[in-house]
Amino acid sequence: MDIAQEKRMMQSILSCMVDGVLVLDIYGCIIHANKAAESLFLVREGVLLGKRLTQISENREISDMIDEVLSTGNESFTETTISPSTLIFRVHAVPRKDHHDRIEGAIVVFHDVTDARNFDQIRSAFVGNVSHELRTPLTSIKGFVETLLDGAMENSDTCRRFLSIIDTETNRLTRLIEDLLTLSSIESQERIVYLKPACLLRSIRNVMNMFGPQISEKSLHVEFIHPYPMPLIQADEDLLGQVFINLLDNAIKYTPRQGKIIIQCRRRDSRIITTVKDSGMGIPHESLPRVFERFYRVDKARSRQQGGTGLGLSIVKHIVESHGGEVFVDSEIGKGSTFGVSFLVI
Known part of the structure; x- marks a missing residue:
């Protein structure tokens, strides 16, 4: 293989790499940059050539590291972000040496971590x-x-x-x-998720019966609204029951005595949307994106007092998504919360 073939092969390898690669001369000027590096610094093909890193990035940490490698001949690495991106990169710089072991430049690799x-x-x-x-x-x-x-x-x-x-x-x-x-x-x-035709109606009624004593103890009015006949869904019945156990348990805990809970099923195109609406104190708007996170509690003291583990809604999310469904929440302070799940009908 001649030198021209080797050069073409090396350029082909560099262009296919997902890591950004810069090749610098002894003065710190870029003499080669692969496509990933050009994408990283948001420039067109060829724009990086001949420039020092200080001309294309305000990140002094990388520039100082390259200067150190060029002056000492020791490899170095750091982890940093490169503006305007918020991605974190492990930047590894090694010296390039000639056959007399003299430094003639450096190679810098940017790996997204x-x-x-x-x-x-x-x-x-x-x-x-x-x-x-x-x-x-x-x-x-x-x-x-x-x-x-x-x-x-x-x-x-x-x-x-x-x-x-x-x-x-x-x-x-x-x-x-x-x-x-x-x-x-x-x-x-x-x-293992054992999918088979499952009846939402039966699953929800079973859970309502399970929570009968808690509903009676707080004198709650629970209303179940659904179309008739109810289409079947493809689901694991045990996991389906777990979803509604957690949703109804959550609603009962945060609904005051003599409050109202409405469970409603409705069909929308190829999905069945089921919502559980309570008449509790509601959730602040800024907390809504986090309610399905593990251990996230809007009111930590009250949640622990109610006996919650902080995992119920996260379990709901993972089960529903494992069935190809979606979860959502809507709430307003003083007007209660609505948690919803969707499943594909058969």
Whole structure:
């Protein structure tokens, strides 16, 4: 293979790379840039040639790193953003040397690590949230156990009250762990989704019957509006039930005594839209985009008091999306909230 063929092959390889690549001479001027690099700096083909990085970017960190590589001959790397983009790049610079080991330039590679860093942040936040959610009931349990061991067991009324609190906190831990396992199995696709013709009407009525005692205890008026006959949907019946358990449980918790909950199904083209509307206090507009996030609570103190794990709506979102459906929410302070899900009809 002659030099011209090698050059064409190298240019072909560089042009196909997803990472941005700049080749610089000993003076820091660009002598080659692949298509990815030109896209990164938002310039047309050939515009980068002959320019120093300071002429095309205000990022001094990269410029200083290149100067160091050219002067010392040591490779270097950094992670940074390149304006106006908000993407995060791992920038790796290595010296180019001739056959006498003299520095004649540098090669700079820009690798997009945005997704990896965002994942790290999400993972870190998730671990922090889980640790906090587990620590809160455990601290409570430990405190009451220590009090009992210090002599409170001698008073039967105090003992019974403390044991009742311990039982409540234990149940809360159990619900949290069960929700975490459910969410994990859905996200990792370990839970096999068994799709078959399913009846929304039957699923919703079963859930309403399940919550009968809670509805009666708060004297709530629950109305179920649906077309007749109801078309079937393709769904996993167990997961479908989980969706409406979480939605109705949420509505019951945040609807005041003698309040009203309306469950409504309606067909729209090839989908069945089901909404659960409560008459609670509503959700602030700025919180709406985050209500389906794991552990997000609009009112943290009230949610924990109600026994929520902060995972219910996230589970709803993942189940519905695993069925090819969509979730949405609409709310106004003082006028309640409406949570909706859609499924494809058969």
